[in-house]
Amino acid sequence: MNICDRFKKKPIARTSLYALIEQIVSVLTSFIVVVVIARGFGAESVGEYNGVMAALALLLGIANFGTQAVIAREVAVRKLLLKRYIESALVIRWFVSLPIALIFACFINRVFFDFVPLTFVILIAIYSFLLGIVNLFYNAYMSLGLFSWFAVYSLASKCLLVFVVILIAEFTTWGVFEVVLSMCVVTLGAILGMYYQVRVLKGYFRTRFSFRLSAYLIKKGVVVSLAGVAEAVTLRIDMVMLLAISGAAITGLYSIAAQIYLAFIMAPVVIIRVFFPVYVRLLAESTIEAGNLFLRYRRGALYFGVIISSITLFLGEEIVLLLFGKEYHEAGKYLSLLSVGILVVVLNRLYMSVLLAYDEREKYLKITVVGAVINVIGNAVLIPLYGAIGAVLMTIVAEALVLALAWINASKRQQYAIPAEL
Numbered sequence: 001m002n003i004c005d006r007f008k009k010k011p012i013a014r015t016s017l018y019a020l021i022e023q024i025v026s027v028l029t030s031f032i033v034v035v036v037i038a039r040g041f042g043a044e045s046v047g048e049y050n051g052v053m054a055a056l057a058l059l060l061g062i063a064n065f066g067t068q069a070v071i072a073r074e075v076a077v078r079k080l081l082l083k084r085y086i087e088s089a090l091v092i093r094w095f096v097s098l099p100i101a102l103i104f105a106c107f108i109n110r111v112f113f114d115f116v117p118l119t120f121v122i123l124i125a126i127y128s129f130l131l132g133i134v135n136l137f138y139n140a141y142m143s144l145g146l147f148s149w150f151a152v153y154s155l156a157s158k159c160l161l162v163f164v165v166i167l168i169a170e171f172t173t174w175g176v177f178e179v180v181l182s183m184c185v186v187t188l189g190a191i192l193g194m195y196y197q198v199r200v201l202k203g204y205f206r207t208r209f210s211f212r213l214s215a216y217l218i219k220k221g222v223v224v225s226l227a228g229v230a231e232a233v234t235l236r237i238d239m240v241m242l243l244a245i246s247g248a249a250i251t252g253l254y255s256i257a258a259q260i261y262l263a264f265i266m267a268p269v270v271i272i273r274v275f276f277p278v279y280v281r282l283l284a285e286s287t288i289e290a291g292n293l294f295l296r297y298r299r300g301a302l303y304f305g306v307i308i309s310s311i312t313l314f315l316g317e318e319i320v321l322l323l324f325g326k327e328y329h330e331a332g333k334y335l336s337l338l339s340v341g342i343l344v345v346v347l348n349r350l351y352m353s354v355l356l357a358y359d360e361r362e363k364y365l366k367i368t369v370v371g372a373v374i375n376v377i378g379n380a381v382l383i384p385l386y387g388a389i390g391a392v393l394m395t396i397v398a399e400a401l402v403l404a405l406a407w408i409n410a411s412k413r414q415q416y417a418i419p420a421e422l
Contacts, residue, residue, distance in 0.1 A: 038324055040170075051248070127183055157193075316337075
């Protein structure tokens with residue numbers, strides 16, 4: 001049996017590879033968009049774009065009611081119910097989440113970012129909402145082991161998006177607003193393709209309202225939703241507060257470093273997404289086997305974190321200069337400091353996924369809320385004193401605290417399958 005045949009017989013490895021490739025392309029797409037905005041429209045434009053995106057990411061976590069995470073867990077053990085879950089989740093997203101997202105957009109524009117045009121904030125809210133729909137299909141396809149179909153639509157749409165964004169920036173007189181508008185159109189096209197493919201694979205279904213199932217999804221997801229917001233606060237509140245306190249220019253420099261930092265941690269994070277449904281299924285069969293799977297994933301996360309943290313620590317400034325140019329050299333210092341947090345973030349996402357697998361939603365929420373509160377308080381104190389450096393320090397401290405709490409609680413939950421040491 002050759003390598004290809006063995007690979008075909010290992011669905012976890014195959015799905016992990018597909019997911020990793022898709023996630024690399026996703027990260028590259030987001031990164032190219034930031035590079036185009038930074039080089040074509042300046043630090044203030046990229047600061048406004050990333051700052052508003054970060055603010056909306058925090059609020060949309062509430063508006064989505066955690067349906068994405070709930071469906072990932074439920075479909076992993078009840079595959080036959082995918083059709084009904086997707087139906088109800090789409091109704092919740094379009095008729096509840098979208099209006100809330102638009103209200104949030106108006107609110108943050110009026111209260112925090114009145115120097116940013118309201119139409120631009122609303123457009124970013126719509127784009128963020130559409131990305132949430134894509135992630136909904138992502139979890140559904142992943143849990144069903146049909147990720148190759150998702151990858152086809154996702155990769156095609158991202159390649160088209162990059163082409164359109166570069167075309168607008170290089171060959172037209174349009175601005176950032178038109179860039180985001182084109183991203184909305186391309187993403188909507190990808191969603192329609194994914195929806196059609198679910199119908200082909202799982203039979204015809206229509207988007208319909210089921211009060212009972214929708215209430216069930218919201219009830220199950222509300223705690224996860226709040227925890228997701230708290231988690232997003234830990235990762236993104238620094239950009240939001242920098243934009244509100246220090247302005248768009250310094251936020252633009254910091255957000256470039258943060259974008260590279262987030263890009264580096266996305267590869268292991270997507271592998272953890274593959275790990276989650278498989279781990280849930282194994283728990284029902286053998287906690288020992290589930291623990292062994294956890295150990296393999298943790299070993300890989302450690303290797304990746306140490307290597308990438310080391311590279312970024314010593315070559316952070318060179319990476320920024322190569323990608324963005326000399327005018328953004330200060331962002332290289334921020335990236336080198338952020339490198340310390342890469343290993344911490346990767347490990348805490350793995351341990352937190354274990355808590356979700358055991359349906360320990362309240363512990364998950366408490367841990368993320370503690371990290372978020374510490375981060376907000378720390379940023380409120382340090383950003384006025386030290387600017388972006390203060391934001392870097394609080395990001396690392398908050399993530400380290402979340403890791404420590406997640407490790408302690410996950411070890412208590414299944415001590416014989418998950419050793420106490422990191």
